[in-house]
Amino acid sequence: MITVYNTFGRRVEEFSPYDPNLVKMYVCGPTVQDEVHIGHGRTFVAFDAISRYLRLSGFNVIRVQNITDIDDKIIKKAQETGTSWEEVADKYAKSYLEMMERLKVKIDLHPKVTTHISHIIDFIQKLIDKGHAYVSNGSVYFDVDTFPQYGELSNIKREEWNQGEEFLKEKRHPYDFALWKAYKPGEPFWESPWGKGRPGWHIECSTMSTRYLGLNIDIHGGGMDLVFPHHENERAQTEALTGNRWVKYWMHVAFLNIRKEKMSKSKGNIVPLKEAVSKYGPSALRYWFLSSQYRSTVEYSEEAMEQSSRALDRLRDALSILRKIIQEGPKHFSRDEDIQVQAELVQRVSQFRTALNNDFDTASALSAIHEVATLVFSKLQYSEDALGASIALDAFRQFNEVFGVMDEEFAVELERLTRVIDAVVEIRNYLRKNQMYDLSDQIRQILAQGGVKVLDGKEKSTWRFQ
Ligand SMILES: Nc1ncnc2c1ncn2[C@@H]1O[C@H](COP(=O)(O)OP(=O)(O)OP(=O)(O)O)[C@@H](O)[C@H]1O
Numbered sequence: 108m109i110t111v112y113n114t115f116g117r118r119v120e121e122f123s124p125y126d127p128n129l130v131k132m133y134v135c136g137p138t139v140q141d142e143v144h145i146g147h148g149r150t151f152v153a154f155d156a157i158s159r160y161l162r163l164s165g166f167n168v169i170r171v172q173n174i175t176d177i178d179d180k181i182i183k184k185a186q187e188t189g190t191s192w193e194e195v196a197d198k199y200a201k202s203y204l205e206m207m208e209r210l211k212v213k214i215d216l217h218p219k220v221t222t223h224i225s226h227i228i229d230f231i232q233k234l235i236d237k238g239h240a241y242v243s244n245g246s247v248y249f250d251v252d253t254f255p256q257y258g259e260l261s262n263i264k265r266e267e268w269n270q271g272e273e274f275l276k277e278k279r280h281p282y283d284f285a286l287w288k289a290y291k292p293g294e295p296f297w298e299s300p301w302g303k304g305r306p307g308w309h310i311e312c313s314t315m316s317t318r319y320l321g322l323n324i325d326i327h328g329g330g331m332d333l334v335f336p337h338h339e340n341e342r343a344q345t346e347a348l349t350g351n352r353w354v355k356y357w358m359h360v361a362f363l364n365i366r367k368e369k370m371s372k373s374k375g376n377i378v379p380l381k382e383a384v385s386k387y388g389p390s391a392l393r394y395w396f397l398s399s400q401y402r403s404t405v406e407y408s409e410e411a412m413e414q415s416s417r418a419l420d421r422l423r424d425a426l427s428i429l430r431k432i433i434q435e436g437p438k439h440f441s442r443d444e445d446i447q448v449q450a451e452l453v454q455r456v457s458q459f460r461t462a463l464n465n466d467f468d469t470a471s472a473l474s475a476i477h478e479v480a481t482l483v484f485s486k487l488q489y490s491e492d493a494l495g496a497s498i499a500l501d502a503f504r505q506f507n508e509v510f511g512v513m514d515e516e517f518a519v520e521l522e523r524l525t526r527v528i529d530a531v532v533e534i535r536n537y538l539r540k541n542q543m544y545d546l547s548d549q550i551r552q553i554l555a556q557g558g559v560k561v562l563d564g565k566e567k568s569t570w571r572f573q
């Protein structure tokens with residue numbers, strides 16, 4: 108059973124998606140006014156590991172993550188640098204996508220705000236029609252008092268929050284927030300039923316997530332800073348419109364700090380992902396991100412990064428010992444001491460899974476894998492027990508499925524394995540051609556036991572992993 112800490116209600120719950128086979132995930136993506144930094148990297152990689160673990164546990168996962176390509180910060184950056192807002196957004200969106208690719212973060216869809224304006228307008232209009240929003244001076248505001256559940260997610264009372272002094276006169280209550288912002292000279296705009304303007308920030312996520320993932324999503328996530336006001340407002344907009352519960356699990360990643368402060372573009376204390384990836388490599392960086400549980404704050408330092416690189420090397424060394432043992436094949440039957448090590452290894456694998464089942468605790472999962480490595484160095488290396496080595500190798504394979512830090516190592520192994528299976532299937536083709544069906548059947552059965560399915564064609568046979 109997988110358990111998840113739900114920000115909504117602030118408790119650990121059993122994970123059970125709306126559809127038992129499919130997990131729908133929406134993560135708030137970056138505002139592209141500057142280079143993405145390792146703080147973003149931490150949040151996006153954390154959700155990547157969560158998706159990977161859910162896949163390993165048998166779920167299908169689809170992840171949507173928006174790109175905020177129009178916003179006050181982007182307009183400001185364009186004004187400061189004498190370029191257009193489109194150029195600013197385009198440049199940093201490209202760089203962000205490149206980084207997600209380098210970091211092997213799998214995101215199925217990356218919708219941008221500016222290509223969804225008409226859907227956003229539609230969403231706002233429906234809120235107005237239902238009496239949850241009002242037009243004032245060319246802007247549209249959400250009427251917070253029409254959604255009594257407001258504040259339930261963040262535990263913040265509406266009276267404590269004034270969302271923007273600037274527009275106080277236009278709003279019915281200080282805590283109402285903008286869905287549509289009236290045009291100001293020099294700013295980009297789109298036509299709307301309320302005049303020229305542009306969307307507010309929160310409405311984009313409600314619109315794009317419902318458009319692509321439907322009216323219910325299982326996981327909605329982002330950094331801790333998004334709980335209020337962003338997610339509180341998103342929830343109000345969406346549930347006011349649909350009248351139903353929207354998100355099942357609200358998940359928030361703690362900050363990546365630098366010198367004890369949140370790393371942030373606006374604070375000017377960022378380490379760009381680009382720089383970190385080229386300095387340490389994507390694997391060491393992912394390793395470091397995942398070496399803490401996603402809900403604990405992490406402090407960036409070069410030493411911590413170097414330590415992560417060394418720890419990853421330790422796992423690589425263990426893997427290469429395992430490969431050698433397996434390649435050389437079984438040398439002897441399992442002895443008592445081998446059986447004991449095998450049992451210990453199996454226990455570590457189960458600790459690894461238990462840790463991840465427990466609110467995706469990658470830190471404890473990592474400890475379990477290092478204990479596997481310790482057994483490789485202290486026992487398997489000398490005993491050369493091929494069965495023990497296979498159990499350990501499987502532990503590393505599961506580890507890599509979630510952490511994604513040893514793809515290169517496993518790619519080499521897969522290539523070798525593929526060549527061997529190709530050769531066996533080729534020999535079987537020869538046997539079938541010569542009507543030696545007993546033998547060819549036997550080979551098919553043996554391959555099936557090893558997880559390889561042979562597909563017999565008229566002329567020749569092919570194969571695939573089961
Ligand atoms: N230092 C950080 N640690 C963890 N997550 C972060 C950090 N900074 C931003 N995020 C997360 O990255 C996602 C994209 O954020 P966005 O670009 O809107 O960030 P932001 O908070 O405005 O960034 P910045 O403060 O750098 O301008 C959000 O989910 C946000 O919570």
Ligand SMILES: [Zn+2]
Nearest residue numbers: 135136312337
């Ligand atoms: Zn959002």
